[in-house]
Amino acid sequence: MSEARAHIKLTGDDLLEIQAETGKSYELIDGTLVEMAPAGGLHGAIEFKIAFLLGAHARQHNLGQVLVGEVGFYVRGDVHTVRGADVAFIRAEKVPPEGLPSGFLHIVPDLVVEVVSPSDRSEALLEKVAEWLRFGVETVWLVYPSTRSVHVYTDLHGSRIFSGAERLEGSGALAGFSVPVQALFED
Secondary structure, three states: HHHHHHHOOOOOHHHHHHHHHOOEEEEEEOOOEEEEOOHHHHHHHHHHHHHHHHHHHHHHHHEEEEEEEEEEEEOOOOOOOEEEEEEEEHHHOOOOOOOOOOOOOOOOOEEEEOOOOOOOOHHHHHHHHHHHHOOOOOOOEEEEOOOOOOEEEEOOOOEEEEOOOOOOOHHHHHEEEEEEHHHHOOO
């Protein structure tokens, strides 16, 4: 990255260019790059399982699109903050007729799923949850592989925790989706 670029408030377009140049993944917080570590194997397996289950349900009922791979969203309504979601669901009515754009999205997803890595700090996770909810996301799932639990946030006042045979239920456009939490962690 050039010295000149390091001293200005970056935009999502800058972020796309930097990622293409460096091959690294970043989030952009108020114009500042935050490098993201690659996910581990268990993280990737859980992310896939969630996306597969949500995707099958969404496709069967023509509900919308499930996205994976740290898809970037302009969460503050400006071009200086881009957050990545491990898994996101966007209801069909929000998807433009021409399909999703190739760049970062201004669309508010209905569900965001974050699989928690061992290196994730609690304070940073809660800030990210708050940012998603302020952006207008209806539900955020924090998936904890270490405790095999899912913390479900629908507002800034706390979460509901699900584990074991308890069923994780979809809401809003995902009403009718249901899976035992333990299924997210099984091979």
